[in-house]
Amino acid sequence: MIEKIFKSLNDPQKEAVSYDDGSMLVLAGAGSGKTKVLTTRIVWLISSGKVNIGSILAVTFTNKASKEMLLRISSLVPYNLRGMWIGTFHGLCNRMLRMHHKDAALPESFQILDVQDQLSSIKRLMKTKNIDTEIIIPKDVQRFINSAKEQGLRAKDIDDSEGFNRKYIDLYDAYDDQCQREGVVDFGELLLRSLELLQRNNELRFHYQDRFKHILIDEFQDTNALQYAWIKLLSNKDPNVFAVGDDDQSIYGFRGADVSNMEKFRKEFKVKNIIRLEQNYRSYGYILDSANALIKNNNDRLGKNLWTDSGMGDQIKVVEALDDSFEANWLVDEISSLIRSNVCPSEIAILYRSNAQSRILEHQINKRGISYRVYGGFRFYDRAEIKHALAYLRLIENSNDDTAFLRIVNFPPRKIGVKSVEILQQIASLHGCSLYESINYAEGKLSKNIKFFYDLIEKTRLDSVALPLANMVDLVIKNSGLLEYYASERDGSERLENLKELVTAASGFLSDEQIDSTIPSDFGIASEQDQILNSKNSNILEEDLKAELNLSPLTKFLTHTSLESGESQAEVGKEAIQLMTVHSAKGLEYDVIFITGLEEGLFPHENSLTEMDGLEEERRLMYVAITRAKKQLYFSFAQMRKLYGQYRYHKKSRFIEEIPNENLKWVLSAQQNLSSSSDVSLNYVINQKKQTLHTENFYSNTISSSLSKNSSLYKIGKTVHHNKFGNGVILNFEGSGSDARVEVKFENNGTKWLALSIAKLDIV
DNA sequence: GTTCCACGCGTTTTT
DNA sequence: CGCGTGGAAC
Numbered sequence: 001m002i003e004k005i006f007k008s009l010n011d012p013q014k015e016a017v018s019y020d021d022g023s024m025l026v027l028a029g030a031g032s033g034k035t036k037v038l039t040t041r042i043v044w045l046i047s048s049g050k051v052n053i054g055s056i057l058a059v060t061f062t063n064k065a066s067k068e069m070l071l072r073i074s075s076l077v078p079y080n081l082r083g084m085w086i087g088t089f090h091g092l093c094n095r096m097l098r099m100h101h102k103d104a105a106l107p108e109s110f111q112i113l114d115v116q117d118q119l120s121s122i123k124r125l126m127k128t129k130n131i132d133t134e135i136i137i138p139k140d141v142q143r144f145i146n147s148a149k150e151q152g153l154r155a156k157d158i159d160d161s162e163g164f165n166r167k168y169i170d171l172y173d174a175y176d177d178q179c180q181r182e183g184v185v186d187f188g189e190l191l192l193r194s195l196e197l198l199q200r201n202n203e204l205r206f207h208y209q210d211r212f213k214h215i216l217i218d219e220f221q222d223t224n225a226l227q228y229a230w231i232k233l234l235s236n237k238d239p240n241v242f243a244v245g246d247d248d249q250s251i252y253g254f255r256g257a258d259v260s261n262m263e264k265f266r267k268e269f270k271v272k273n274i275i276r277l278e279q280n281y282r283s284y285g286y287i288l289d290s291a292n293a294l295i296k297n298n299n300d301r302l303g304k305n306l307w308t309d310s311g312m313g314d315q316i317k318v319v320e321a322l323d324d325s326f327e328a329n330w331l332v333d334e335i336s337s338l339i340r341s342n343v344c345p346s347e348i349a350i351l352y353r354s355n356a357q358s359r360i361l362e363h364q365i366n367k368r369g370i371s372y373r374v375y376g377g378f379r380f381y382d383r384a385e386i387k388h389a390l391a392y393l394r395l396i397e398n399s400n401d402d403t404a405f406l407r408i409v410n411f412p413p414r415k416i417g418v419k420s421v422e423i424l425q426q427i428a429s430l431h432g433c434s435l436y437e438s439i440n441y442a443e444g445k446l447s448k449n450i451k452f453f454y455d456l457i458e459k460t461r462l463d464s465v466a467l468p469l470a471n472m473v474d475l476v477i478k479n480s481g482l483l484e485y486y487a488s489e490r491d492g493s494e495r496l497e498n499l500k501e502l503v504t505a506a507s508g509f510l511s512d513e514q515i516d517s518t519i520p521s522d523f524g525i526a527s528e529q530d531q532i533l534n535s536k537n538s539n540i541l542e543e544d545l546k547a548e549l550n551l552s553p554l555t556k557f558l559t560h561t562s563l564e565s566g567e568s569q570a571e572v573g574k575e576a577i578q579l580m581t582v583h584s585a586k587g588l589e590y591d592v593i594f595i596t597g598l599e600e601g602l603f604p605h606e607n608s609l610t611e612m613d614g615l616e617e618e619r620r621l622m623y624v625a626i627t628r629a630k631k632q633l634y635f636s637f638a639q640m641r642k643l644y645g646q647y648r649y650h651k652k653s654r655f656i657e658e659i660p661n662e663n664l665k666w667v668l669s670a671q672q673n674l675s676s677s678s679d680v681s682l683n684y685v686i687n688q689k690k691q692t693l694h695t696e697n698f699y700s701n702t703i704s705s706s707l708s709k710n711s712s713l714y715k716i717g718k719t720v721h722h723n724k725f726g727n728g729v730i731l732n733f734e735g736s737g738s739d740a741r742v743e744v745k746f747e748n749n750g751t752k753w754l755a756l757s758i759a760k761l762d763i764v
Numbered sequence: 765g766t767t768c769c770a771c772g773c774g775t776t777t778t779t
Numbered sequence: 780c781g782c783g784t785g786g787a788a789c
Contacts, residue, residue: 061778090779112779115779252776376777564779583775583778606775607775607776643780646780
């Protein structure tokens with residue numbers, strides 16, 4: 001089996017798969033068979049007979065990626081793969097913390113806070129400390145905490161010699177205490193806690209270092225400092241770490257990912273030579289050439305040039321639209337004709353830089369009755385009704401979870417108001433207990449309603465404890481009153497459906513677990529347990545296994561709801577065209593790709609221009625977008641676009657200019673817009689636009705102000721002088737006519753928005 | 765305790 | 780322009 005797959009690989013792929021001399025860095029270009037290499041390597045290791053399944057650790061960034069890998073491997077290997085650690089960083093750290101929860105100082109059933117929970121936890125903390133949230137913004141505190149954790153820093157580790165961050169640091173510290181008290185961890189905490197556990201506990205560290213002889217990491221360019229440190233700690237003196245990544249596809253710098261980890265890895269893990277996967281099996285020549293030409297404009301690349309032997313294909317079709325609605329309209333026209341010519345709708349994707357752009361596209365698509373699906377956006381488990389139901393389950397599981405308590409104590413409304421909660425908070429801090437427990441100490445100080453709530457939770461816990469998971473969820477939805485509440489709500493039917501869906505998810509989850517744990521291990525090789533018991537550290541391993549098996553289905557399910565998007569529920573609409581941001585398109589591929597809104601200020605995004613490495617990250621983003629296309633690629637941009645309620649004018653994106661003209665085929669200019677639309681009902685709009693064209697004068701990327709004769713001189717990047725604020729650089733502008741405003745970053749006076757009709761700005 | 769309106773804000777996001 | 784948050788009125 002493995003020989004046959006191995007033969008189907010190209011030379012660099014073979015070299016990577018069979019590499020056997022320490023750590024390896026594989027530079028895998030877009031569409032170069034990265035996942036194939038990773039999975040084949042795992043199969044190769046297992047089939048060699050020298051590597052135990054249990055000594056493999058494989059890390060990915062998304063659940064989707066790890067599931068896909070697991071699926072591919074299990075289809076190629078007749079063994080039970082349960083002993084292999086494969087998953088996301090967060091999933092694996094969670095696994096480790098559950099197993100060693102005592103050493104990690106956590107309750108076994110600790111709950112995981114998502115971003116929303118984390119924010120409300122921070123707000124609550126700030127309230128108890130009487131901190132003005134107008135002066136210190138909770139979201140800023142959240143960002144501060146998360147970025148500190150991403151760098152592996154606790155509050156006490158943060159250098160504050162300049163004294164700027166004292167308040168943030170104190171809040172970070174208090175927040176950690178609060179989480180600890182409540183038995184909850186946030187996403188960053190999963191990793192940091194796991195890292196600290198391994199640092200602190202020598203026995204455990206040696207055990208895992210000894211166990212994981214082979215570590216494989218996908219999307220290495222997306223690792224942050226904390227994840228790097230975790231990998232480093234887990235790999236022993238003789239590491240076999242197999243890192244796969246593509247520096248050109250690093251697009252998550254803004255959330256702490258650090259491409260320089262690749263170079264760091266090469267040095268610190270003594271990588272002898274880097275393997276480059278440069279043959280692309282996805283896209284036609286014009287598409288690939290364009291991607292290569294674009295990315296050449298970036299500095300500091302590890303370097304790589306993709307090639308294909310599947311022919312040039314079609315040029316990139318470029319569309320210039322008068323405005324965003326013409327753009328959307330043209331796209332939908334083109335998509336309709338593609339579908340008529342038998343392109344499968346699900347093979348068509350429209351990409352955009354920011355979510356706000358999807359609205360107008362959806363509007364036009366809807367109008368034509370084409371079915372579509374918007375990728376990303378709201379997670380199933382983020383819906384309010386789902387979070388409510390889950391909060392009941394969480395409180396049943398862990399009565400210390402104050403976040404869960406506060407979410408549901410008065411939902412559905414049961415006449416428990418702020419006052420009662422405040423009293424509980426006082427009692428709780430007096431006794432150093434949770435809000436839920438504090439009810440026991442209240443002794444008649446409170447209304448009966450609270451006692452009813454307490455009894456409700458207790459009764460539900462008792463009644464549900466022996467039930468299968470799905471029945472338990474069902475019972476909670478009924479007992480809590482959620483069912484009744486949404487049934488009586490005017491537009492509660494969709495929410496009811498979602499709650500039903502939650503029960504379905506719970507029952508599906510349970511059966512998945514059963515299938516997973518009953519995979520027969522009678523394939524003639526040692527079972528997982530046998531393999532593990534042969535290990536030197538069998539005592540710890542036995543504990544591992546026991547601990548994992550002992551976790552209640554509810555704990556497992558709640559973890560699942562925090563760590564997974566619930567995307568699989570929304571797997572409907574196979575025949576629909578796909579809409580998504582460029583970010584969420586990473587890792588995906590489609591026959592036809594439309595990259596829309598290719599305008600200066602939008603893509604590259606204006607905010608990126610003032611950030612370190614910002615433009616280069618935007619260019620990598622564009623590179624990712626281009627390389628999603630298999631057969632056909634379209635670019636579109638609009639001269640003017642409605643943003644935040646007003647029109648803004650943009651010139652076409654520099655990224656279009658960076659692609660050789662011979663790769664492009666201009667299929668529509670703005671002038672042609674006015675006659676090209678097939679939509680008759682648009683006529684009056686067209687006429688209005690024509691009028692606008694006559695009365696307004698657009699300059700691309702230039703301010704048109706009737707009050708300022710030399711307006712075309714005010715360009716982004718120009719230095720200007722203001723009598724009061726001194727010299728500054730123009731960062732941005734918006735509006736036109738007497739509304740025109742410019743954003744100026746002054747050398748000594750910060751960044752300000754100034755109305756051109758009022759402020760006097762001289763070009764320096 | 766609930767409801768409603770005003771205000772402010774608006775890149776990308778997985779876990 | 781459209782949404783979510785929060786404070787004030789009922």
